[in-house]
Structure formats: structure tokens, C-alpha cells
Amino acid sequence: MDFSWTPEHLALRDSVRTVLAETLPADWDRIAREGPGSAEQTAFSREFCPKLAARGLLVPHWPVEFGGRGASTWEHFIIGEELWAAGEPRGPQYMNVNWIGPTLMRYGSPAQQQEHLPRIAAGTVIWCQGFSEPNAGSDLASLRTRAERVDGGYLINGSKIWTSYAAEAEYCFLLARTSADRKGGIAIFLVPMNSPGIKVQQIPALIGEGDIHEVFFHDVFVAEPQRLGGEGQGWDIITHALANERIGIPRYAFARRALDTAIGLLRDRGELDSIAVKARAGQALAAVEAARMLVYGVVDQRAKRGADRGQGSLARWAVVSAERAVCEFVLDFVPDGLHEGAPPLLLAHHMRAIAAGLASGAAEVQLDLIARMFLELPRERARAV
Amino acid sequence: MQFELTEEQTMLLDALVAITGEGAEPERCVDRYIADPALEEQLQDAGFFSLAQHGYSTLEAVLVAIGIGKLPVCVEAATSLLIGPLLPETVRRPIAIVRETSAGETSVAVSGRSGSRAARLATRPIRFLSGAHTLVILADDQVSLVELQPEDVRACTTHYAYPYGVLVPAALERAVVVDVPADELLRRYRLAIAAEITGAADAALQRTLRQVKEREQFGKPIGAFQAVQHRLAMAATSVEACRVLTLRAADGGDAADAAAAAGYAQEMARQLTFDLHQFSGAMGLTLEYPLHLWTYRIRALQAESGGSQEQFAASVDLAWPPSKSRGE
Known part of the structure; x- marks a missing residue:
């Protein structure tokens, strides 16, 4: 057990942050407010992803024959975490590189692979x-x-x-x-x-x-x-393709940035002194870090090809809880965060957080899976399978 | 980032289980807590309370504290394991600890009367004080110790599942200030709280799972009802989160992480203890059913060192230090 990063992982994080610093425009938080699917952010992704590709940061986890370098599960995850925290400048293309490409590699015909994989690896195509x-x-x-x-x-x-x-x-x-x-x-x-x-x-x-x-x-x-x-x-x-996607997007990383923003704002306003405010901020922080660590545990398990006995669902529920904690902290203590003139990141986070329990499937299904796989509780009734 | 135990850590925990046994139901649990002096002596002889002296890390101390926290018997371990290494070697366990803040609050959650130190510290029951050899008094910027004599402590009956005692005021005259950084001791105190809650919460959850799988109503196990399953799934998420936050805080040494872990543990305790008793039905209200041995430790720890509000607020000051953030 060791929760520190290797020097290689730290260097990779740095290199992603360098690309972001060099590439994102000054009004990026405004562009990213609507989320990965907006016309503006999607258009930006068509410029940004080729730059990532040129630096070997778009599909490094793909095998060499498809344009990657066989980078590890952790390397792939670290890149995704940094980019989501930044507001996801890959736009919808995160999906292509995470699972559509790999699914085509495994199940696609040579013609399908030839048609689609080079365009995904170049960062110039959008899928839904x-x-x-x-x-x-x-x-x-x-x-x-x-x-x-x-x-x-x-x-x-x-x-x-x-x-x-x-x-x-x-x-x-x-x-x-x-x-x-x-x-x-x-x-x-x-x-x-x-x-x-x-x-x-x-x-x-x-x-x-x-x-x-x-x-x-x-x-x-x-x-x-x-x-x-x-x-x-x-x-x-589809079951195979999405098995590794259960923890999905590292949403807690963007929640942490929203929390950082809210804390900075409250402190500048002199509104962070009361223990009631700090206690709620700390509760949100702990929820975010809990989600982060449970997700890391799943990534580690995946990296070691271990079997998921419900840990992915635990992590997903923790991520939803973290999103909610930050969302509610902002609503309670920075209510003007959803108005015009507020840092765009706060509304951006709000719009992502309210979907967290539904995007990629209702989170209650994850509670069912925890009950069945992690706690080994009996089924309520026989289900049609 | 490695979540698996190292070979050495596995051996350490196997050695612990070899002494403690694996989750056997206590034969008698109608007392408010179970003391087991023979087990404590075995653990002591095997070096489990002095891991640091044997070269083990804080992470390993936390792993053992979690393991001992799972036991139905009540053993003062977390304080010795985490705080012990900071104290002079001559200090004897069991160790009781009380936090005395400038606001006049102590870790024993009784409404904040200010007044003399004796009035603050010597009127409130302190966890493990009955039977302790050492009392650690943690103030904002100072640590002092009292080497306890039997006449220093008045035993105190309690609904919690720990031995409690009240300090006789005269004992405070023998308090000796020691050269130990208060902030580091507080960090380790928070790790100890988080570890002990993690262990007890895990065991309480496991015992409740057994109950809901066995107990049938309406023709099926009550654990088959989705209303029960979902809350147990959330409970399990909290317990696993608590464990990993605590272990990460222990490994990294970051003070904000330790405050967040303790705050998370104390906060989750509220919903967790309520739910676990709820799902155990009326049986969960009896002393013959062992759940109380863990939940009334957790409930005592909920308020330790100021409770979740205090840890959460501290985590904010530590994670976003005022001087650094301003003007960024």
C-alpha cells in the first residue's frame, strides 16, 4: 500500500498541465461553461485534440499498431483526470479515445478499423x-x-x-x-x-x-x-466496452475546482470565517477526496486486472455524493454563483453536478449492484434477465 | 498508487488476527463494553502497541488500529499506536487523551463552560481514563502529560462502550509539559479517531449484514428489500471511503488529509449507527445482540476532539491556508 505518485506519473501530470497552459484561451472557462457537447467546445476540441495527438497525449494507452504507445491504465487515467478537471477540452472526443476506439480494436473488422481508428487517433472526429x-x-x-x-x-x-x-x-x-x-x-x-x-x-x-x-x-x-x-x-x-467505464468520468476533479473557486470567492468576501461555513466546505472537501480515493482504488484494481466485486459501483456512488456536496455548498453559501457575472466555473459545475446521478445510468442501479456484488445481499425478486 | 497490502503488511495483520481471532461473536455481551486484559497483554507482548519502535510506519500503525477497532472487545490501541510514538519512551499505556482548546472546549462534548482549567478538565468524563496510566492533555500549542495514580481518577458509569473516568483536580498539579509539537499530535489524534471509527464501523456493518441475511419477514430475508439494500450500500460506501481516506492520510502525512478523514468518519457515524440499529430491529436495542459494542464506541468517537464540524473546519484552514489563498 502506497498512496504516492511515481516520478513518471508526476511528470505526466505536469506535461498535461503544460499543454493546457499553452493551449487554452483566456476565456476558456466561459467556453467550457456549457460542457463538452456545446458547439463552441466541440469546435475547440477539433483544434485541441490534434495538438494533444501531436504530443502523444491523445491515445497513448492504445497499442502501437493503432497509433498509441501502450501506455498504462494509470497514465491513461491521469491524463483524463487532468483534462476533466480543466473542463474537458477534448469535448465529446474523450468518449472516442476511452472506449469507442478500443471497442473497434477488439471487435471491428479490418476495414472498420482502417476507416475509424486513424481519425479518432488524429482527434478530428466526433461520435455520439x-x-x-x-x-x-x-x-x-x-x-x-x-x-x-x-x-x-x-x-x-x-x-x-x-x-x-x-x-x-x-x-x-x-x-x-x-x-x-x-x-x-x-x-x-x-x-x-x-x-x-x-x-x-x-x-x-x-x-x-x-x-x-x-x-x-x-x-x-x-x-x-x-x-x-x-x-x-x-x-x-457493449457490456465489455462499458465494463471499464463504470467509474466513468473523473467528475470529482471538476467538483474540486468548483470548490476551490467557491472558497476563494468566500475568502475574498470575508465570508469564510464562520465555523458553520468552514464545516460545510470541509464536508464537501472530504466527499470529493473520498470519491477520488475510491476511484483511484478502482483504477489500481483495473491496472492489476483484478475482478470488480462492486468497488466500481461504490466509487460511482461516492462520486455522485461528492458532486452533490459541492453543488449544495455553492447553493447555500455562494447563491449568486448561478447568476451572470459569477465565475463561469460555478454554473458549469452546477450543470454537470445535477446530472451526475443520471448520466451513464441512474446511480440507484449502482446501489443495487453494491448490494448484490459487494454486500452479497439476496435479490428482492427474480428479475427477467 | 498501490492499494494492495505489501507482503510485510499482510504478515503484520495476519499476526494480529492470529492473536485476536477472526470476528468471533463474544460469548457474553450484556455489559456496556468488554475488557480483555489477557488479550491486551498478548498484544502488548507481541509488540502491537509499539510498532513504531519496531520500525513500522504510521500507515502500518493505522492498519493495526483499524484491525483492533473491529474487535468486539474494547482495547486502547489507536492512541497508543498513533500518539505513543511522539511521547517519551517511559510513558506507559493505556493512554487517555483530552483536547483542551482555547475556547474552553474539551473533546468531551459537554456544553462549553469556561472557567479554570481544573473546572474544564476535571469535571468531564474522559474516554479510557479509568484504567489509564497516562493522560495526554492537548492544548492549542502545548502538550502536557499526567502520570496517573489510582487515586487520580474517579470511575464513571456511562452508556458509551468505553471505560470512562473523571479526573480528580489535584492530579492536574502534576501535569508536565512535554516537548512535543501540538499540531503533529493533533494530526495523529485525528488519525487515531478515524482509524478506530473505521474498524468499529466495518465490524458493525458486517454484523448487521449477517442479521439482515438471516432474519426473514414477509417470507424473505429483510436484506432482500431494496429499501434496506440501498441504505446498506450507502453505509458500505461510507465505510470504504472512511478506510481509504484514513489510510491515505496516514501514508501521506498531510494534516488536511487527517482532518478530512476524521471529519468524514465522525460525520458518517451519525447515519451509519442509526441505520445499522434500525435494520437490526428491536434485537438491535438489546444488550444480548453485540451491535452496541461497536456502535457505542462510534457514538462516543463522534464528538471526540470537537466532532466533525471542528475537523472539517480545520481541514479547510489546512487545505486552503488563509495567507496563501488571498490575492491568488
Whole structure:
């Protein structure tokens, strides 16, 4: 047990911070306010990611044959943590490098790999994920979007909802049903978003611009070579692809920056002297650090190829709790943080924090998983599997 | 960043379990706490209270303090393990500690009467004072010790699961100031609190899990109900967070981390103890069911050294030092 960083890890952090210092514009906090999916931040990502790529910091964890250098799990994580803390200048492209690329490496055909991986590694392409549907949220396997076999491919009909980044994306990593078999009837398609029959509608929301959309598919033709894996293989692929994503985004790192900002503001105003304020600030700090350390534990486990017995879900719940603690601290003690004129980071954090328990699946599902995997409690009732 | 125990740490904890046994249910738990002088002597002889002298790190001391905190028996270990190394070698354990702040508060959470030092320190029950050989008095910038004689302490009955005693005022006249940095002692005191809560909370959670898996109502184990599962899942998250915050604080030596760990532990104690008793049903209110042996230690530790508010506020001053932040 040793909680210190190696000199190599410290140097890597420094190099990411150097890139950020050299690259981010003076009004970056304003640009980043809406979050990774906004038009402005997405556009910025198309400049920023190629610079990261040029310095070997975009896909270093990928194997050499796909443009990486086989960097370790920790190196990959440290880069992601620093970039998320900075407001995620990779925009939606964090998703490409974290799991879409690696999934294509594992399950994609050589043609698919050749088509997509170089563009992801160059930092010039935007993807969205077509998972949730109006009647398939946490219960993803109940999705209904159909992929019907036609000559040379499939016709896709249905709709997706809560789709992040859809308005800016060039490709959709789409789950659709080829048969009624609940999990065995799902396939994955790599669909160009400019295909005829796709309509994208942004959903006005309390969270950032570009975060959620509805995507409608009406007789969208997808050629057979655009299917990833076999027809019945979709569920297995997605389970594998997302297994390492349970802890998801290092959200606590941005929460910590929001807390730093709030503390600085309160101190400048002379409003940090009362023990009541400091106690709540300290509570938020402890929640953030708790989340950080539980996530680090999962990263360490992943680096050692250890089995997840629910630790990922514990970490996810701790992250949600940390987001909430910081969010509520700001609402209670820096109420003007959501007004015009406040540091943009405070509203930016607020908009991310209120989605923390829902983005990538309702956090209550994680509590179910903790009960089952970590505490080994019995199931409430037999569930349809 | 390595979360696995080293081989040496595993051996250390295995040696501890070889002495303490592994979570056996106490035969008799109707007393408010269980003392086990024979076990304490074994631990002492094996060197578990003086790990620092044997070259073990603070992290290892915390690992052992957590391990001893899990026991149903009540052993003064965390203070000896964490604070002991700062004190002169002649100091004998068990060690009791009381914090005396400039505001007149002591770690024993009784409403803040100011007044003479004797009135402040010698009227309030102090954890482990009954049976202790040494009392550590931690003031803001000074540490003093009282070598205790039997006549210095008046035993005190309590609902908490620790031996408590009240100091006889005359004993304070023998208090000796020692050359120990108060801030470092406070950091270690916070580690001791966090470690002891972590151990007791873990054991209390495990005992409750056993209960909810065995006890059936409405035709199924009560642990199968989602309403129960979710709160236990949150409890487990808190306990694991508490453990890792405490271990990280021990390893890194950062004072803000230690304050955050102690604050987190003391804060989580409120919800945790309530929930664990709740899920144990009326059985959890009895003394024949062992849960109280841990929860009434945790409940006592909730207020130690000023409680979570004090640790959290301190963590803010330490993490964002006033002079540095201003004008940044």
C-alpha cells in the first residue's frame, strides 16, 4: 500500500498541465461553461485534440499498431483526470479515445478499423452513442429501435433519447434490435450521422448545451459492413466496452475546482470565517477526496486486472455524493454563483453536478449492484434477465 | 498508487488476527463494553502497541488500529499506536487523551463552560481514563502529560462502550509539559479517531449484514428489500471511503488529509449507527445482540476532539491556508 505518485506519473501530470497552459484561451472557462457537447467546445476540441495527438497525449494507452504507445491504465487515467478537471477540452472526443476506439480494436473488422481508428487517433472526429430510448433508460436491454434486414444491409427505424453530442457528431455508435430476443437480439451499427432519414433535435434542459438530444431514425439504410460484430453480439460487446467505464468520468476533479473557486470567492468576501461555513466546505472537501480515493482504488484494481466485486459501483456512488456536496455548498453559501457575472466555473459545475446521478445510468442501479456484488445481499425478486 | 497490502503488511495483520481471532461473536455481551486484559497483554507482548519502535510506519500503525477497532472487545490501541510514538519512551499505556482548546472546549462534548482549567478538565468524563496510566492533555500549542495514580481518577458509569473516568483536580498539579509539537499530535489524534471509527464501523456493518441475511419477514430475508439494500450500500460506501481516506492520510502525512478523514468518519457515524440499529430491529436495542459494542464506541468517537464540524473546519484552514489563498 502506497498512496504516492511515481516520478513518471508526476511528470505526466505536469506535461498535461503544460499543454493546457499553452493551449487554452483566456476565456476558456466561459467556453467550457456549457460542457463538452456545446458547439463552441466541440469546435475547440477539433483544434485541441490534434495538438494533444501531436504530443502523444491523445491515445497513448492504445497499442502501437493503432497509433498509441501502450501506455498504462494509470497514465491513461491521469491524463483524463487532468483534462476533466480543466473542463474537458477534448469535448465529446474523450468518449472516442476511452472506449469507442478500443471497442473497434477488439471487435471491428479490418476495414472498420482502417476507416475509424486513424481519425479518432488524429482527434478530428466526433461520435455520439445511440443507447437510451424513451422506454429504455436504466433498463437498456428493453430497447426497441429496429434494424430490419434488406438487400445489402439494414433499415433502421426508431428513436433514441438523451443522446449527448448528437448534433455535432459525424458517427453514431448505435444499438438496435435485429430480433425479439431481449439481449441476444441486439446488434451494433456504426452509422454516419449524415445518413438520409436521421433527424436530431436538441432537448432544452437545465444542463449544458449539446448534452441531450432526441435522434429519430426513419428508414435509415446502413450497409452490412457497418455492423460491428455479429447480429446477436451487441449486448456482449457493449457490456465489455462499458465494463471499464463504470467509474466513468473523473467528475470529482471538476467538483474540486468548483470548490476551490467557491472558497476563494468566500475568502475574498470575508465570508469564510464562520465555523458553520468552514464545516460545510470541509464536508464537501472530504466527499470529493473520498470519491477520488475510491476511484483511484478502482483504477489500481483495473491496472492489476483484478475482478470488480462492486468497488466500481461504490466509487460511482461516492462520486455522485461528492458532486452533490459541492453543488449544495455553492447553493447555500455562494447563491449568486448561478447568476451572470459569477465565475463561469460555478454554473458549469452546477450543470454537470445535477446530472451526475443520471448520466451513464441512474446511480440507484449502482446501489443495487453494491448490494448484490459487494454486500452479497439476496435479490428482492427474480428479475427477467 | 498501490492499494494492495505489501507482503510485510499482510504478515503484520495476519499476526494480529492470529492473536485476536477472526470476528468471533463474544460469548457474553450484556455489559456496556468488554475488557480483555489477557488479550491486551498478548498484544502488548507481541509488540502491537509499539510498532513504531519496531520500525513500522504510521500507515502500518493505522492498519493495526483499524484491525483492533473491529474487535468486539474494547482495547486502547489507536492512541497508543498513533500518539505513543511522539511521547517519551517511559510513558506507559493505556493512554487517555483530552483536547483542551482555547475556547474552553474539551473533546468531551459537554456544553462549553469556561472557567479554570481544573473546572474544564476535571469535571468531564474522559474516554479510557479509568484504567489509564497516562493522560495526554492537548492544548492549542502545548502538550502536557499526567502520570496517573489510582487515586487520580474517579470511575464513571456511562452508556458509551468505553471505560470512562473523571479526573480528580489535584492530579492536574502534576501535569508536565512535554516537548512535543501540538499540531503533529493533533494530526495523529485525528488519525487515531478515524482509524478506530473505521474498524468499529466495518465490524458493525458486517454484523448487521449477517442479521439482515438471516432474519426473514414477509417470507424473505429483510436484506432482500431494496429499501434496506440501498441504505446498506450507502453505509458500505461510507465505510470504504472512511478506510481509504484514513489510510491515505496516514501514508501521506498531510494534516488536511487527517482532518478530512476524521471529519468524514465522525460525520458518517451519525447515519451509519442509526441505520445499522434500525435494520437490526428491536434485537438491535438489546444488550444480548453485540451491535452496541461497536456502535457505542462510534457514538462516543463522534464528538471526540470537537466532532466533525471542528475537523472539517480545520481541514479547510489546512487545505486552503488563509495567507496563501488571498490575492491568488
